[in-house]
Amino acid sequence: MVSMEEKYIPGLEGIIASETNISFLDTVHGEIVIKGYDLIQLSKTKRYLDIIHLLLEDQLPTDEEKHALATRLKSYYEIPTAVMEVFTHLPKGTHPMDGLRTGISSLAGYDTTLDDRSKQGNKERAYRLLGGVPTIVANSYRILQGLEKIEPDKSLSYSANFFYMLTGRVPSDLEERVFDQSLLLYSEHEMPNSTFTARVIASTQSDLFGALTGAVASLKGSLHGGANEAVMYMLNEAESVGGLESLFYKKLFKKEKIMGFGHRVYMNKMDPRALMMKEALQELSIQNGDDSLLRKCEAGERIMEVEKGLYPNLDYYAAPVYGMLGIPIPLYTPIFFSARTVGLCAHVIEQHENNRLFRPRVIYSGARHTLPNGGGLRVNAENE
Numbered sequence: 382m383v384s385m386e387e388k389y390i391p392g393l394e395g396i397i398a399s400e401t402n403i404s405f406l407d408t409v410h411g412e413i414v415i416k417g418y419d420l421i422q423l424s425k426t427k428r429y430l431d432i433i434h435l436l437l438e439d440q441l442p443t444d445e446e447k448h449a450l451a452t453r454l455k456s457y458y459e460i461p462t463a464v465m466e467v468f469t470h471l472p473k474g475t476h477p478m479d480g481l482r483t484g485i486s487s488l489a490g491y492d493t494t495l496d497d498r499s500k501q502g503n504k505e506r507a508y509r510l511l512g513g514v515p516t517i518v519a520n521s522y523r524i525l526q527g528l529e530k531i532e533p534d535k536s537l538s539y540s541a542n543f544f545y546m547l548t549g550r551v552p553s554d555l556e557e558r559v560f561d562q563s564l565l566l567y568s569e570h571e572m573p574n575s576t577f578t579a580r581v582i583a584s585t586q587s588d589l590f591g592a593l594t595g596a597v598a599s600l601k602g603s604l605h606g607g608a609n610e611a612v613m614y615m616l617n618e619a620e621s622v623g624g625l626e627s628l629f630y631k632k633l634f635k636k637e638k639i640m641g642f643g644h645r646v647y648m649n650k651m652d653p654r655a656l657m658m659k660e661a662l663q664e665l666s667i668q669n670g671d672d673s674l675l676r677k678c679e680a681g682e683r684i685m686e687v688e689k690g691l692y693p694n695l696d697y698y699a700a701p702v703y704g705m706l707g708i709p710i711p712l713y714t715p716i717f718f719s720a721r722t723v724g725l726c727a728h729v730i731e732q733h734e735n736n737r738l739f740r741p742r743v744i745y746s747g748a749r750h751t752l753p754n755g756g757g758l759r760v761n762a763e764n765e
């Protein structure tokens with residue numbers, strides 16, 4: 382018989398937690414398989430709306446289906462006024478991820494069929510969330526900053542509207558394409574901590590809002606989605622390539638982790654999504670006539686390869702892309718979550734469709750005590 386100790390793997394590294402038909406990191410063939418397609422190939426010709434359709438309807442959309450999807454999402458842009466009102470009561474320093482977590486949690490009360498776990502019911506909720514989450518992200522941030530709310534602009538595409546609500550300006554064609562591509566690349570990635578969190582919550586038969594609320598909390602952490610914000614603060618801390626190099630060496634000397642490097646699955650090679658964002662950064666650098674961020678990133682990349690044999694993950698290059706797009710740093714992780722909403726919903730739908738409660742075991746390393754009377758019940762305790 383295998384003992385519990387032999388089976389225990391810290392961080393569940395390499396452990397199979399689910400069977401899924403949604404996605405798979407095929408490290409042998411170097412593909413991020415999403416419903417049978419390679420995400421990197423998709424990112425070269427398809428748009429984020431295509432991936433929404435692929436993940437929720439199991440196939441890439443026709444032009445008409447894509448048009449219908451865009452129209453449907455626009456009809457869900459507005460969120461209940463009372464949810465907006467909630468943000469006005471939060472302390473001003475509240476992080477946008479905490480605002481987002483509160484916003485998504487509060488949507489549950491507005492769902493009149495909350496107890497319905499059917500695929501159809503969950504898909505309808507997923508589409509509503511895909512329409513509403515960008516509005517929550519942009520306006521919770523604005524309200525917490527003491528700024529006026531911004532209304533969605535339905536004349537713009539889904540990504541252009543999201544960009545507009547985040548920055549207050551309509552993106553150029555290049556900016557829209559790059560932003561859309563970042564959403565696509567962030568959309569789904571097999572079994573990261575936040576997806577596992579959502580599936581664990583869903584496995585109790587809890588609802589989609591609860592599962593996604595937990596996923597926001599998971600994604601906020603700096604070892605996961607929070608890394609994209611940390612990367613940008615780090616890049617900004619260094620005034621030049623030389624400054625960035627000494628910052629990296631100082632961190633390495635102090636044995637600090639450098640955000641944006643390493644990945645549980647791609648530890649010895651570059652995250653293929655990061656390469657796509659690096660190319661986008663190159664394009665933006667040419668367009669803006671400023672390659673200072675790119676040069677800093679490349680210097681950091683070289684140091685990490687030589688010193689640690691570590692490579693960039695998606696957050697390392699998505700962060701400077703958002704920087705060049707003029708998006709405020711505290712919105713980077715909420716953008717990641719918005720993009721991942723579709724993947725998370727697909728996983729919760731799948732979990733509810735074929736559920737078994739997650740309930741693992743532990744290795745107990747605490748003390749064992751014996752009560753003086755042997756633990757027997759004190760029947761007359763109240764009379765003593």
Ligand SMILES: CC(=O)SCCNC(=O)CCNC(=O)[C@H](O)C(C)(C)COP(=O)(O)OP(=O)(O)OC[C@H]1O[C@@H](n2cnc3c(N)ncnc32)[C@H](O)[C@@H]1OP(=O)(O)O
Pocket residue numbers: 392603604605606608637638639640641642643644645646689691694695696
């Ligand atoms: C889109 C995403 O969410 S991608 C993840 C974003 N997160 C980050 O960028 C945070 C920085 N990276 C990390 O902390 C890690 O690489 C993780 C959490 C992503 C994956 O880590 P794990 O698989 O748990 O590996 P672990 O943290 O145990 O690291 C293994 C070794 O590599 C080192 N290492 C891993 N990442 C880094 C890093 N970014 N900087 C410096 N050293 C690192 C660790 O110190 C450790 O070294 P040791 O064995 O000498 O102690």
Ligand SMILES: O=C([O-])CC(=O)C(=O)O
Pocket residue numbers: 567569570572573574605644645694695
């Ligand atoms: O896969 C992971 O562990 C983290 C990640 O890259 C993602 O969520 O996109």
